[in-house]
Amino acid sequence: MDAWTKFAESIFAINGLLMQxxxxxxxxxxxxxxxxxxxxxxxxxxxxxxxxxxxxxxxxQSVQRLANVLLKEGLLTYRDKPDDRRTVLLELSPAGQAVLSAIYQRQLQWSERVTSQLDPDQLAALATTLQDIARIVAEQTDELPTEAPKPAP
Amino acid sequence: MDAWTKFAESIFAINGLLMQxxxxxxxxxxxxxxxxxxxxxxxxxxxxxxxxxxxxxxxxQSVQRLANVLLKEGLLTYRDKPDDRRTVLLELSPAGQAVLSAIYQRQLQWSERVTSQLDPDQLAALATTLQDIARIVAEQTDELPTEAPKPAP
DNA sequence: TAGATATTGACAGCATACTGTCAATATGGA
DNA sequence: TCCATATTGACAGTATGCTGTCAATATCTA
Structure with missing residues (x-):
């Protein structure tokens, strides 16, 4: 397998683990x-x-839909924006704050465990390298033609 | 921002670009x-x-649903598995092969552009490092307790 | 100031992924 | 061989993301 494919697969794998x-x-x-x-x-x-x-x-609209659910569940409240009649401001309700704090406790526990086994300087350098690669990927993907080749007859 | 968060965000970013x-x-x-x-x-x-x-x-079941759509569209055909009456084998129809080839042409074009600006050895080393980190993340996530802390009263 | 353009949220619909359940069928161990 | 267990695909339902469209409202420009 070529290095680029191996790299892409490692990104997919770690992304999946982070989401999980x-x-x-x-x-x-x-x-x-x-x-x-x-x-x-x-x-x-x-x-x-x-x-x-x-x-x-x-x-x-993805955010809109979820925010509406969180409003209905009482984790958020809304407030009019004084200077824009279209806009509704969302804010955490006390219940929402409690939920966010509880999640934060668990996140802290997890990330402390993970980072205890990693070198912060190496992580930072890695992130910088990945950002460089991201820029290249973004540029080259933009230049991909949007026309379909003719289907083989 | 701490190095771990910066790293995670760079992973999310590049994953998003690869999906895109x-x-x-x-x-x-x-x-x-x-x-x-x-x-x-x-x-x-x-x-x-x-x-x-x-x-x-x-x-x-995610794959099942999509495969059913591709069957309906004629990109796949099915064939019974001789030694297992439950199982249906999927294979590419001629139309499916043509589609896959056309995609492959474009993928090649894209990956050649991207890799022309990257060092294969560096990519391979990066992939190895990412796989090491993935292992650590997987281990530490497994050890995360599944119990919720008591909600603050 | 008037008209063109952009932003915001509501509504509707689609794509992709997951979970749970069930009946049919395989498989492995007593 | 027979029974417990696992696998497979069908069916149904949910979560998260996307796009398109519309009316109301802001903002910018001529």
Whole structure:
């Protein structure tokens, strides 16, 4: 197998493990990675759905749907934005704050265990390298033609 | 931000770009990453849905659903497994082979561009390092307690 | 200031992945 | 051989993500 394929597979594998860890951390609190991301995004203050989506790098409507569920469940409350009649600001309810704290406790426990076995300097260097590769991938993918080749007759 | 968080975010970012590249490669051929994975899994011979799912590391029923769609679209055909009356073997139809070849052309084009800007030895070393980290993450996540802490009263 | 353009949230629909359950069938051990 | 267990595919339901469209509202520009 070529080095690039091996690299890509290692990325997929570790991404899967990180997602799985996110689920394992949040599931006992009755949440999921996706819900955690939204609660966490509101951890430092109110935001609109559109702002949240931009911060998370997700589609606006994906966040909208989940936020509506969290509102219905009482983990979030909403508040009008004084200077924009379209916009609704979301913020953590006391229940939402409690849930986020509980998840944070578990996340801390997990990441301390993981990082105790890794060298922070090496991790930081690795992250920088990965970001360089990400830039190259993004550039070359942009240049991929969007036309389909003619199907073989 | 701590090094571990920075590392995790770089993994999420590059994973997202790789997934996006997969979609960009397969979309003009009328497919998606997920469909490509199934077609590719059958590229070297017939397999059952359950085998495919194990190979891909996905849930059996996820693969089942997509495979049924690909069968309905004529990209796959099925064949009974002679020694097991439960099992249906899937294989690429001629149309499925043509689609897979077309995707492969585009994948080659893309990966050649990307790898032309990267050092294969460095990539291979990186992949090895990532696999080591993956092992640590898997171990420490397994040891995470599954009990929820008591909610604060 | 008026008209063009962008943003926001609501609503609807699709794609992909997961889980649980069931009947049919294989398989392995007593 | 016979029974417990595992595997396989069908069916049903859920979670998360995406896209497209619309009306209301902001914002920018001529």
């Amino acid at each position: 860890a996110g689920e394992s951390i949040s599931r006992p609190i009755g949440q999921s990675s996706a819900r955690w991301q939204i609660l966490g995004g509101l951890g430092y203050g109110p935001k609109s759905v559109a702002q949240l989506a931009r911060d998370m790098g997700h589609a606006r | 590249a997969g979609e960009s490669i397969s979309r003009p051929i009328g497919q998606s990453s997920a469909r490509w994975q199934i077609l590719g899994g059958l590229g070297y011979g017939p397999k059952s849905v359950a085998q495919l799912a194990r190979d891909m590391g996905h849930a059996r």
